[in-house]
Amino acid sequence: MALPKVGERIAESASVLDVAGYNYGDVRYEIDKVDHPNRVLLGPETFPSRIARLWQSVLANDHVIGDFTWAGWDYLGEPGGGRPLYPGEPTSFTAPYPWLTGSCADIDLIGQRLPISFYREIVFGLRKEPYLAVQRPEYCAHPVRPVAWTWSDSVASWTWAVPEGSPVTVEAYADAEEVAFVVNGSEGARAEVGSPLPFVATADVPYSPGVIEAVAYTKGVETGRFAVRTAALATRIELKTDRDFLQCDSQDIAFVDITLVDEDGSTQPLAEVEITVEVEGPAVLQGLGTARPATEESFLATSCTTYQGRALAVLRYAPVADGARVYFTRRFATPRTRRGLRAECGNPPPSPARQMAGRSRHPGSSRGPAGKGVPSAWSGTYTTARAWAMGVGMVGRCAFRAYSG
Numbered sequence: 147m148a149l150p151k152v153g154e155r156i157a158e159s160a161s162v163l164d165v166a167g168y169n170y171g172d173v174r175y176e177i178d179k180v181d182h183p184n185r186v187l188l189g190p191e192t193f194p195s196r197i198a199r200l201w202q203s204v205l206a207n208d209h210v211i212g213d214f215t216w217a218g219w220d221y222l223g224e225p226g227g228g229r230p231l232y233p234g235e236p237t238s239f240t241a242p243y244p245w246l247t248g249s250c251a252d253i254d255l256i257g258q259r260l261p262i263s264f265y266r267e268i269v270f271g272l273r274k275e276p277y278l279a280v281q282r283p284e285y286c287a288h289p290v291r292p293v294a295w296t297w298s299d300s301v302a303s304w305t306w307a308v309p310e311g312s313p314v315t316v317e318a319y320a321d322a323e324e325v326a327f328v329v330n331g332s333e334g335a336r337a338e339v340g341s342p343l344p345f346v347a348t349a350d351v352p353y354s355p356g357v358i359e360a361v362a363y364t365k366g367v368e369t370g371r372f373a374v375r376t377a378a379l380a381t382r383i384e385l386k387t388d389r390d391f392l393q394c395d396s397q398d399i400a401f402v403d404i405t406l407v408d409e410d411g412s413t414q415p416l417a418e419v420e421i422t423v424e425v426e427g428p429a430v431l432q433g434l435g436t437a438r439p440a441t442e443e444s445f446l447a448t449s450c451t452t453y454q455g456r457a458l459a460v461l462r463y464a465p466v467a468d469g470a471r472v473y474f475t476r477r478f479a480t481p482r483t484r485r486g487l488r489a490e491c492g493n494p495p496p497s498p499a500r501q502m503a504g505r506s507r508h509p510g511s512s513r514g515p516a517g518k519g520v521p522s523a524w525s526g527t528y529t530t531a532r533a534w535a536m537g538v539g540m541v542g543r544c545a546f547r548a549y550s551g
Contacts, residue, residue, distance in 0.1 A: 189214060246439060262297040274369070320339055379414065382408075404421055430461070
């Protein structure tokens, strides 16, 4: 892109555009600033490993109006394009079957933020406190450095199946001068921010279950801290939906986050167990799966194996006479547990609060003053969903409108 010949070849097309988009062409920002001072530029697709440098280019150059990294949300296709590579693994751009996802996003396939997302937030100046991620201990001797579409192979977890005292590489993202890594109250390491990337500090500490904190300092003064705790064995299923109401419309769907948690409600990322979904009544299971980048499990099956303690179910309304019951079960050493949703149809009279509620981002619903979703149109039937548990007991609010019993 920096070659003069490139500038000559894009001159004609760029001359008729209000904004010229350069995919992976940030090297031309400074060149065009001199050669074409009236040309407005945009980075429509850039490398995630260069977020900090690219954002500084946007801030430093008035003719560059923005930067878009590939990709925001993980996707099916270009399998393994952003995967971490370890010794002995094929170095081709895409990975062989059963890889499914591009693995180069800020948000994983089921909507969970990945460490790079928090890094971006700090680079953009939108987050003041630091963030802590841990590289997988089993690959401590072969750390993965961010390059092109690949971020480090890190997870926001302090729960690992390695012997106590094993070396672990930790990384903190912070807008600060240095970061102290504190394990169970004792400082295990301290590192300057800026290596290997801006806003990043890395160090090796011995693994010890409990709590690890990243404490950020500037000029010797603490500016923020972030802690990650070790989770105990998973004993419960926690369910959360993206809405309170599911309308009686076959195009209306709900997303149900499924998380395996311990008694304190902490996610158990090492739990890989089979989750089964059973549906009865006016609802169908539209899809079920995890963010696992390589798997042979079908998104159309009624069971899946959790990945990093999580899964996602997608429910769609389907007209059937009886009320809908959706059961979520999992296999542990403890007795079988069921979590469920129950749907009922009716025609409630509109209330002033419901009539005044504004729309939300979910189709066919809106959110009132208290943040509870209500149908945007009350002149018809609707479906509400309630949650209950059988076996171990209810775990928080896990459906559209929760109750236990």
